[in-house]
Amino acid sequence: xxxxxxxxxxxxxxxxxxxxxxxxxxxxxxxxxxxxxxxxxxxxxxxxxxxxxxxxxxxxxxxxxxxxxxxxxxxxxxxxxxxxxxxxxxxxxxxxxxxxxxxxxxxxxxxxxxxxxxxxxxxxxxxxxxxxxxxxxxxxxxxxxxxxxxxxxxxxxxxxxxxxxxxxxxxxxxxxxxxxxxxxxxxxxxxxxxxxxxxxxxxxxxxxxxxxxxxxxxxxxxxxxxxxxxxxxxxxxxxxxxxxxxxxxxxxxxxxxxxxxxxxxxxxxxxxxxxxxxxxxxxxxxxxxxxxxxxxxxxxxxxxxxxxxxxxxxxxxxxxxxxxxxxxxxxxxxxxxxxxxxxxxx
Amino acid sequence: xxxxxxxxxxxxxxxxxxxxxxxxxxxxxxxxxxxxxxxxxxxxxxxxxxxxxxxxxxxxxxxxxxxxxxxxxxxxxxxxxxxxxxxxxxxxxxxxxxxxxxxxxxxxxxxxxxxxxxxxxxx
Numbered sequence: 001x002x003x004x005x006x007x008x009x010x011x012x013x014x015x016x017x018x019x020x021x022x023x024x025x026x027x028x029x030x031x032x033x034x035x036x037x038x039x040x041x042x043x044x045x046x047x048x049x050x051x052x053x054x055x056x057x058x059x060x061x062x063x064x065x066x067x068x069x070x071x072x073x074x075x076x077x078x079x080x081x082x083x084x085x086x087x088x089x090x091x092x093x094x095x096x097x098x099x100x101x102x103x104x105x106x107x108x109x110x111x112x113x114x115x116x117x118x119x120x121x122x123x124x125x126x127x128x129x130x131x132x133x134x135x136x137x138x139x140x141x142x143x144x145x146x147x148x149x150x151x152x153x154x155x156x157x158x159x160x161x162x163x164x165x166x167x168x169x170x171x172x173x174x175x176x177x178x179x180x181x182x183x184x185x186x187x188x189x190x191x192x193x194x195x196x197x198x199x200x201x202x203x204x205x206x207x208x209x210x211x212x213x214x215x216x217x218x219x220x221x222x223x224x225x226x227x228x229x230x231x232x233x234x235x236x237x238x239x240x241x242x243x244x245x246x247x248x249x250x251x252x253x254x255x256x257x258x259x260x261x262x263x264x265x266x267x268x269x270x271x272x273x274x275x276x277x278x279x280x281x282x283x284x285x286x287x288x289x290x291x292x293x294x295x296x297x298x299x300x301x302x303x304x305x306x307x308x309x310x311x312x313x314x315x316x317x318x319x320x321x322x323x324x325x326x327x328x329x330x331x332x333x334x335x336x337x338x339x340x341x342x343x344x345x346x
Numbered sequence: 347x348x349x350x351x352x353x354x355x356x357x358x359x360x361x362x363x364x365x366x367x368x369x370x371x372x373x374x375x376x377x378x379x380x381x382x383x384x385x386x387x388x389x390x391x392x393x394x395x396x397x398x399x400x401x402x403x404x405x406x407x408x409x410x411x412x413x414x415x416x417x418x419x420x421x422x423x424x425x426x427x428x429x430x431x432x433x434x435x436x437x438x439x440x441x442x443x444x445x446x447x448x449x450x451x452x453x454x455x456x457x458x459x460x461x462x463x464x465x466x467x468x469x
Contacts, residue, residue: 198406292382
């Protein structure tokens with residue numbers, strides 16, 4: 001996947017927000033794990049969900065946690081029957097394949113990595129449904145984070161209504177031999193286009209979504225990352241879950257850092273790794289992701305600052321040895337546009 | 347008649363009457379992608395060749411612009427302040443970044459010709 005295709009990051013970004021765009025995310029990990037009680041129990045050591053209660057044909061955003069509750073990876077886990085057999089289908093970050101697969105295989109020795117035989121495409125944007133429905137059968141009542149099996153080219157494909165741009169959209173796991181045909185069919189719609197990693201990043205940042213290696217790593221818990229909504233609270237009382245004590249303490253007590261959204265007050269660009277200061281020149285935090293926001297026409301960023309810092313006070317970002325005023329902005333920067341019960345919700 | 351020359355940092359320089367006009371090459375513009383901001387140099391500053399004098403920010407990354415030769419900054423392209431994307435549209439004409447009064451024209455002859463720059467890009 002390139003950073004961008006011919007028309008550039010900004011054009012690709014706007015096309016996704018206004019129409020649709022196609023991302024080839026085949027580099028990501030995809031694995032099928034047989035849905036049986038012994039495997040689920042072992043996986044529940046790492047995954048903070050009640051896996052046996054997962055609803056069929058639904059996806060969940062979750063994590064693999066280390067023994068301190070730190071994030072080994074963030075992932076999407078779905079419960080789905082394939083050829084009448086129940087599976088967990090997990091999509092995880094390419095950069096964490098080694099760490100994740102060690103865990104998956106230790107819990108379920110016959111877990112089947114499918115990313116060598118299946119491509120993964122994401123079509124994102126308000127028009128995605130219109131582009132897709134002529135090519136693949138999509139039920140009208142399919143909601144965001146629903147997943148099902150459909151057909152294309154006489155092959156079974158996994159279709160989930162999901163993505164990581166803040167827009168409505170779909171992810172399609174399709175056997176390699178049909179992948180090129182599918183892309184060709186999708187691109188027949190002249191309002192869609194191939195999009196690269198650059199716009200994928202600016203879209204997810206505008207939507208306030210975390211990225212592994214930036215907002216998330218092994219030293220940050222989901223609670224510190226502002227993602228406690230994704231944890232099953234009952235599981236935090238379960239000793240079988242890695243870091244359960246640390247996590248439940250964090251939920252009850254104050255955290256040392258908080259995640260914030262920032263927006264530039266001039267044209268300077270906020271970038272990953274830049275340091276944040278208060279008006280007395282004390283370091284208060286760091287930026288973890290920054291980019292130019294095509295929708296706001298300004299630079300935006302996500303970062304962590306010390307919890308005790310009062311965000312009514314000014315914040316400065318060090319950009320090329322100069323301190324520039326930045327403004328706090330609630331996350332997300334751009335409203336989410338997901339589909340639920342036939343209508344769009346935020 | 348001015349001849350356009352190039353630096354290894356992918357800048358172009360053209361000289362007329364001891365005034366050098368400088369910008370980034372079309373190749374540089376293409377690899378930077380969408381340019382969203384430029385921090386222009388200060389008029390009146392005297393600079394030496396290789397000094398970092400301003401910054402071009404694209405959606406992908408920040409990129410330093412160096413003085414190609416010794417001299418004094420005498421003019422900057424203020425149009426870029428409102429619309430840095432001019433560099434994407436026309437890097438080697440309307441997208442010029444600054445002008446310098448040069449102090450040593452020998453430094454100019456040391457830069458690459460257009461053909462030499464093309465070869466440099468292929469290496």
